[in-house]
Each structure stands twice: as structure tokens, then as C-alpha cells.
Amino acid sequence: MEPRPIEPAAPEEFGLTQVWWGDGKGKTTAALGMGMRAAGHGYRVHVLQFMKGGTASVEDVRGEYNAIAALPGYSYENSGHYGWHRFHDGTDDDEHAARARGGFERARDLVDAAGEADLSSPLPLEAPADDGVHMLILDEICYAGNRGLVDPDDVRDLVESKPEDLELVLTGGHERPEFVTAVADLVTNVRKEAHPLESGHSARKGTEY
Template sequence: MSQSDSDGEALTAKPIEPSAPEEFGLVQVWWGNGKGKTTAAMGMGMRAAGHGYRVHLLQFMKGGTQSVEDIRGEYNAIAALPGYTYENLGHYGWHHGQLNDDEHAGKAQAGLERANEIIDGAADADLSTPFDPDSDPESGVHMLILDELIYAANRELLSQDAVLELIETKPDSLELVLTGGHESPDFLTEHADLISNVSLVKHPFDEGTTGRKGTEF
């Protein structure tokens, strides 16, 4: 089905064919107390996958809670896109009250180890070539999204030095996207190419509205 632009010209989606980016390689950081950090990162992943690039999303500290279903809408959407995959290595429940710090830290550490596996795989791969959309992420990806990684670092579940080492070891052509955190990640300022502060102006949570299916999960 085609759509039309403002001039009435047909806008027809093209089949997605495996391809490789020509200008990837930056480090992006999305932080702040406003809604939309994960959404923005996932949206970039969708855009990249739409061009045929291989994208992987690795989530820290995000999952089902008492108010959020185990299966989030974004997982279903990602699974429907060729070349876009995800993993959730965070513990169900946020980092306050529900579980002890050791359990959360263990999950965060497992996520960091997995991120390093994928980065090592990208370093061994030729990122100037297309990848099979069904390939394992450790065989090479063009974009790696580490969602909520900064929250884990802010809560000292992971060390800042470990995050910096991860950035320093990434291959030049890998686009690396980090999200999370309400506090300014100053330790990343000299190591990131793009830093966006998603600022809260108003949120329905302040009036007692809970997370809504289709917007928050």
C-alpha cells in the first residue's frame, strides 16, 4: 500500500534488502528525566533496519513489573522487522526495594559481558558489508543499542570505567547508542559524539496515571 506526500506524489515502501551503512561509527547518549529515551533509540533502530542494516538492542534493567506486562509491544514490533533483534538481560523489577543489589548487579554484569561479546564480534566482522538479517548479533551488527545502561552505571551496578572501556574497544564503524539515567552522565561527555537530554516538562504520571499499553509498554 502506498502513501502520498503533500504534493500528491506516491510514496511507495521498497522491499528491505541487506545493506551496509557508509557513515556509521558515532557514540550516542540519550539521558534525562523525560519520557522518550528508549523510544528514540528504538526509532533509530527501526530506521536503520529499514535501510537493511543489522541492528541489535540489548536492554539493561527493563522488563515486566507489577504494572507492566511481561511482553512489551516493542518486542513484537522489533521481531517483525528483518535485521532487528533484541535481548533483555535486566532483572524484572526496577532497582529499588524488590530485589537485593547483588541480584541486580549480577544481571547488569551479565548484560555488560554480552555487550562486549557483540562488540568483539563487530570488531572481527567487516562492517562495510551487509549481514544476513537472521544472523546472530555476535556475528556482526552495524548498530548496537544498550538501553538503560546509563541507569545501571548511575546506580553503581556497573562501573563507569567498564562503560568507558566498552566505548573505547568498539570498532570505528559501529554505531553505539547508550540510553538511561536522570543524572547528567558527565563521565561520557568526552567520549560521545551526540548527547541528548530528554527533559521532563509535564507527565501524566504526576497525576496518578500509570503506564499505558501502547505508549509506555
């Protein structure tokens, strides 16, 4: 089957808030995959990552960044520190908090920009996210909220103030993000039954980054 050209289009039923949390692997993977699906239909998608990192074995340039850059209408930016908060990786708590707060302000700007755009119409696929998007993925914002790096009440207020037609996807955290689950339309708990890290495997190129 020949792929159809990706042309700008507008979703007919976007506007829900999704929350993906839990101690299992796959929260970001699911959100990015859903973004790929939306972009394949010609919808404008943007990912704002609050933090992604972990250990020295994980490279700065992740496979998903290359894939997103190659897909029309799909874009990303990373506002967080490279390394997990309190991972004993030498990073400073204040720096983590400052970057997370900066990320939240950026998220607020993106939500406001979506409110000023006509989300019922197609959006230019190569236009900046500041001109509005149909789907906004805030990766690891729940983790940042659970850790107090951003104010959980501010995250809830952001959800409640989003434009009606914006599909908002929030991920992250091992603890249930009570501050947003009550105002979300979809809540998925990604549970761990087994993880290769427990048997000595490190993060693998092509599956974890």
C-alpha cells in the same frame, strides 16, 4: 507508496557514539525508533536491554518486542532484572548487580563481534548478533552505570574500544552520565516538563510498554 523490500545493506557513515539521558520520557523510545529507521534501510541492528520494568501494571511482553521480531535485521535481548533497581518491588540489589554485570559482559562480547565483522559490507539480516551488527543499542546502560551496577570506567572503556564503523547508542539515567559524555559524539538530554505519572496515570499499554 509501496514499501521497498528490505534487503541487506551497509551504512556509509555509521561509527558514532550516541548518549540519550535525562529525566524525561522517550530515551528508549527514541533509540528504538532510530533502530527501526536503520533496519528499514537493511542495516543489522541489535538491542541489549539492561533493565526494563517498574510496577506490576507493566506486562513482561512489551509491544516493542513484537514489533522488533517482525522487522528483518532487528533483534533484541534483555539481560536485566524485570523491575527497577531500588524500586521497592521486592527485588534484591545483589541480583540486580549480578544481572547488570552479566549484561555488560554480553555487551563487550557484542562489541568484540562487531570488530571481527566487516561492517562496511551488508550483513545477513537473520544472522545472530554474535556475527556482528551495524548498530548496537545498549538500553539503560547509563542508568546501570550511574547506580554503580556496572563500573562506569568499564562503560567508558567499552566506548573507546568500539570498532570504527559501529554505531553505538547508550541510553538511560536521570543523572548526567559523565563517564561517557566526554567520549560521545551526540549527547541528548531528554528533559521532563510534565509527566502523566504525576497526575495519577499508570504506565499505559501502547505508550510505555
